[in-house]
Amino acid sequence: MLSIKYIRENIDLVKESAKNKNSDVNLDEIVKLDENRREIIKEADDHKAKRNVVSQAIAQKKRNGENSDQEISDMRMVSDKIKELDGDLKIIEEKLHSCLLYVPNVIHPSVPIGFDESDNVTIREWGELPEYSFGLQDHLEIGENLKLFDFKRASKISGSGFPLYTGIGAKLERSLINYMLDLHTEKHGYTELFPPFLTNRDATQTTGQLPKFAEDMYHIPADDLFCISTAEVPVTNIHKDETLLEDDLPKKYSAYSACFRREAGSYGKETRGLLRVHQFNKVEMVKFVKPEESYEELEKLLVDAEEVLQSLNLHYRVRALASGDLSFAAAKCFDIEVWAPGMQKYLEVSSCSNFQDFQARRGNIRYRRKSDNKVDFVHTLNGSGVATPRLMIALLETYQQDDGSVIIPKVLQPYLKADILLP
RNA sequence: GGAGAGGUGGCAGAGUUGGUUGAAUGCGACGGCCUCGAAAGUCGUUGUUUCGUUUUGGCGGAACCAAGGGUUCGAAUCUCUUCCUCUCCGCCA
Numbered sequence: 001m002l003s004i005k006y007i008r009e010n011i012d013l014v015k016e017s018a019k020n021k022n023s024d025v026n027l028d029e030i031v032k033l034d035e036n037r038r039e040i041i042k043e044a045d046d047h048k049a050k051r052n053v054v055s056q057a058i059a060q061k062k063r064n065g066e067n068s069d070q071e072i073s074d075m076r077m078v079s080d081k082i083k084e085l086d087g088d089l090k091i092i093e094e095k096l097h098s099c100l101l102y103v104p105n106v107i108h109p110s111v112p113i114g115f116d117e118s119d120n121v122t123i124r125e126w127g128e129l130p131e132y133s134f135g136l137q138d139h140l141e142i143g144e145n146l147k148l149f150d151f152k153r154a155s156k157i158s159g160s161g162f163p164l165y166t167g168i169g170a171k172l173e174r175s176l177i178n179y180m181l182d183l184h185t186e187k188h189g190y191t192e193l194f195p196p197f198l199t200n201r202d203a204t205q206t207t208g209q210l211p212k213f214a215e216d217m218y219h220i221p222a223d224d225l226f227c228i229s230t231a232e233v234p235v236t237n238i239h240k241d242e243t244l245l246e247d248d249l250p251k252k253y254s255a256y257s258a259c260f261r262r263e264a265g266s267y268g269k270e271t272r273g274l275l276r277v278h279q280f281n282k283v284e285m286v287k288f289v290k291p292e293e294s295y296e297e298l299e300k301l302l303v304d305a306e307e308v309l310q311s312l313n314l315h316y317r318v319r320a321l322a323s324g325d326l327s328f329a330a331a332k333c334f335d336i337e338v339w340a341p342g343m344q345k346y347l348e349v350s351s352c353s354n355f356q357d358f359q360a361r362r363g364n365i366r367y368r369r370k371s372d373n374k375v376d377f378v379h380t381l382n383g384s385g386v387a388t389p390r391l392m393i394a395l396l397e398t399y400q401q402d403d404g405s406v407i408i409p410k411v412l413q414p415y416l417k418a419d420i421l422l423p
Numbered sequence: 424g425g426a427g428a429g430g431u432g433g434c435a436g437a438g439u440u441g442g443u444u445g446a447a448u449g450c451g452a453c454g455g456c457c458u459c460g461a462a463a464g465u466c467g468u469u470g471u472u473u474c475g476u477u478u479u480g481g482c483g484g485a486a487c488c489a490a491g492g493g494u495u496c497g498a499a500u501c502u503c504u505u506c507c508u509c510u511c512c513g514c515c516a
Contacts, residue, residue: 045486051496056443
């Protein structure tokens with residue numbers, strides 16, 4: 001979240017940013033609450049100062065064996081007043097805090113202003129659009145012919161949107177995960193984590209999924225735990241309430257997790273196959289960095305994610321998200337979209353975002369600066385590296401052959417222990 | 424699930440007849456001295472948040488000893504609730 005002080009001092013910028021993110025948050029109300037809050041603090045503090053002074057005097061008198069009944073009865077009234085003011089203050093601060101949780105992060109100056117995804121800007125493309133001399137199948141047909149998935153049986157188990165990978169399909173899924181984790185940990189220098197898949201309310205709030213997007217999360221009421229929608233949630237919270245050392249930054253983590261999304265409100269859209277599912281697998285990268293380096297680190301994060309697709313030789317493009325398409329917590333975001341020849345579509349497989357200190361403030365994740373020995377919030381970044389369902393789609397559709405087989409790219413072969421999928 | 428112990432500053436660790444305890448002591452960190460330099464030694468400094476004021480350096484106030492209530496003129500210290508950690512037992516993988 002943004003600090004009230006920052007909002008107070010940059011109210012026009014914050015309003016402009018919220019507007020460009022299509023947010024209807026009421027900032028005037030927040031400013032008013034803040035003014036009210038500071039008035040009460042001033043009054044309560046004055047009373048408390050008086051109480052502290054007189055309490056000392058009472059202590060002194062008691063030590064001297066003098067009577068202090070007068071002071072005590074005076075202070076009883078002051079104390080009542082303090083209680084009243086503190087009560088008022090608490091109500092206002094709770095209200096202010098819950099309002100602040102809905103203020104979106106400010107956008108970086110480099111973000112293209114626009115209403116929705118149609119205003120996103122392609123900043124580069126990689127590889128060639130593959131060409132084929134035969135009729136293409138989409139991933140559903142390929143998967144059926146090669147017996148890679150079984151959506152029908154999956155729906156008996158959990159309902160639609162929960163994929164069941166079978167046989168070599170299951171192994172291919174696992175191979176993709178292992179390959180990506182190895183790439184990021186062995187080549188890109190990320191520390192591997194295997195995090196919990198359920199998170200508590202507090203941790204889920206750090207990254208911004210709560211309170212605004214509660215509808216999209218699977219929730220377990222008995223324990224008030226949430227199924228993670230991305231490994232970003234547990235991994236970002238690894239340093240919650242910690243003060244890191246500047247020399248330890250940047251900290252880079254990579255983690256596999258299953259991801260759970262209710263996809264509320266998107267019924268009927270892209271419901272077939274692997275395109276939009278309630279549970280999927282993803283390898284995520286998370287970085288904790290110094291504020292002055294976060295945009296440089298964002299570029300590097302993007303490159304690390306791109307290498308997954310490059311090494312698999314899959315055509316893709318990188319898009320800079322327009323303000324209106326930017327997520328609530330992000331200051332800037334790039335999407336990577338891989339080409340799926342069978343569907344003739346670009347599919348989003350990764351979002352690489354800089355949250356600046358938005359999440360760090362919510363999670364109280366700080367570092368001690370060497371230059372002045374002060375503590376400050378770190379910047380957090382994360383990016384998918386990458387999500388498997390759409391990667392699987394692109395892979396199958398790109399490497400399909402006219403006999404129905406699918407060639408396996410070189411880097412995956414040691415993991416799958418096969419170089420081709422045959423019908 | 425049952426029984427017990429505990430949660431204090433960057434870390435370790437004092438502090439229960441409530442009253443100059445924001446908090447001893449040690450370590451760490453920073454600065455000075457010493458040294459060719461370093462170590463050792465020695466002297467000093469060293470939390471966060473927030474409100475007000477300001478010639479922006481500061482000055483003054485308030486709050487913070489897991490979290491939230493209660494008692495009291497006054498609570499790290501008494502009391503209640505919750506959370507978390509550890510040990511033992513039981514159950515399950």
